[in-house]
Amino acid sequence: MSGLDFLPSRRIALYLTRLFLTRTLAVLVLLVLVLMSLDLLGESGKILRVEGNGEAELWRYVSLRVPLLIQRFLPFSALLGTLIALVSLNQNSEIVAMKSAGLSAHQILAPMLLASLGLAGIAFAFNEAVAVDSTRTVNAWSDNDYEPLKADSGVQSNVWVRSGDDFARAKLVVGRGANVQLRGVTLYQRENDALARIVEAERGVRSGAGWRLEDVRIYDSNMNVVRRQAALDALGGVTPDRFNLAKVRADEQDVVRLKQSIAELEAAGRPTDEIRAGFWHKFSGPLSVVLMPLLAAIAAFGLARSGKVLLRAAAGMALGFAFFVVDNLSLALGNAGAYPGWLAAWAPLALFAMIGEAILVRSEE
Structure with a gap:
């Protein structure tokens, strides 16, 4: 294998990709089940309080909330899934074996990064096709105190x-x-x-x-x-x-409709800072999945017998949490018009990509 190859062998690439995807999806399913159960415990009383509501309405609420939980916690699941996979590889000395075979840290992470890129594309399509409608419908239904609601695209x-x-x-x-x-x-x-x-x-x-x-x-x-x-x-x-135009929310409209709403707000002389930040975050949000393997890579490199594997995993988790905090803060500042919406959406992604790459290069040295 040439040192210029970006990917490792086909067998290793498929192995790493499978590890990343199975761990990420397992964490996502677990998080969605736990959080959906807690959410349903809090809302079921309000739903059943309305005359005529029953088990069917509870299942309808679950079907509307699950896409929103998937949308919100997929990047976090990718972070935890990558950490679990890399810690396991490190403890079993598989990372050492790969590096002994001539693989660089970038080559080891490459299959996970490519898989996360595909996952980000699926997440974007899922958000636009499913999560947007679910957000609009569940918000309208809850604001209507869970009374029967015939919601359409204009609600x-x-x-x-x-x-x-x-x-x-x-x-x-x-x-x-x-x-x-x-x-x-x-x-x-x-x-x-x-x-x-x-x-x-x-x-x-x-x-x-x-x-x-x-x-x-x-x-x-x-x-x-x-x-x-x-x-x-x-x-x-x-x-x-x-x-x-009184209440335009980015999470309740798809990209095409949101762009039209921005034009309508501008024509009416209304502020668009918050909507523009939300528009760009529709693209940068799913791409944060690609960032997670890079931030979690700190857990992969270093000798398992040094006793610092858990410490490295905690550092990777801390980096991921820091990204989510900075991302939300940046989006809030963009909503307030402190700086342009595109910068509010993309700056945290670019910043932590550089931090993750710097840590990865330092670990190789």
């Missing part, structure tokens, strides 16, 4: 808009453009900077330049009385796009 939940001195909250916004319909509307009407009336309506539909609220309940704070009426015209001048 948004817990949307606030301002009309003059008044504030309006829609529990659900369904559709886009002229077809927007509101569910669970609460209108807070103010006079002289004080709350004058609270208007609650079951539904809201577009009517002329405003909205027709139906099945209305009005609380008048000045007279301390509650009145009911069939319909009420309100929110004059509030266009449907105000509701559509």
Whole structure:
């Protein structure tokens, strides 16, 4: 085998790839089972409290939450899976045997890096095809207190808009453009900077330049009385796009739709810093899986009899945790507009890639 070869022999490459994938998937399954069980214990009471909800709704909640857990914990599973695989190889002196055969540290890690690249591509496709819809649906369902919900691609939940001195909250916004319909509307009407009336309506539909609220309940704070009426015209001048653009979340839209939302927000003169950071993080987030073998490599190199294998594994885990902390911090700063969204998404990945590579080069020396 030539020293210029990037990969080791086919047999060793397949062996290392299988170790990485099986350990990563095993850790992911274990994490998802434990966390899903804990989550279901906390939410099952709220779901079953609604009349008509039963076992089917519990399974529906599980089917919606599992993709979100997979999306969030796949990079962490890749870190732990790599650490388990490399510690095992180190303790069995397989790393020593590979290096004695002329393999460099980069060649030993190469199959895992290639496998993690493929895993990142699958993760991106999974996030866009499954996790986005699950996030939108479970958020709308939980905001609707787990009452029956016919969710479609246009559903948004817990949307606030301002009309003059008044504030309006829609529990659900369904559709886009002229077809927007509101569910669970609460209108807070103010006079002289004080709350004058609270208007609650079951539904809201577009009517002329405003909205027709139906099945209305009005609380008048000045007279301390509650009145009911069939319909009420309100929110004059509030266009449907105000509701559509009031709450744009990157995790609830795929890349194509999110890019359109950014253009719509810019056309409306609205800030886009938070959405842009989320847009770029859709690409950098799955790629963090590729970073995990590099950060975990510190556990692979070093003599097992030195007694520092567990210490090295702990150092690799600490590096992985540090990346997640820095990534979340950077994303928060990008959301606040402290620096550009693309930099907020990609800077932690680039920084820790350099740190991991520096540690790997130092271990070879």
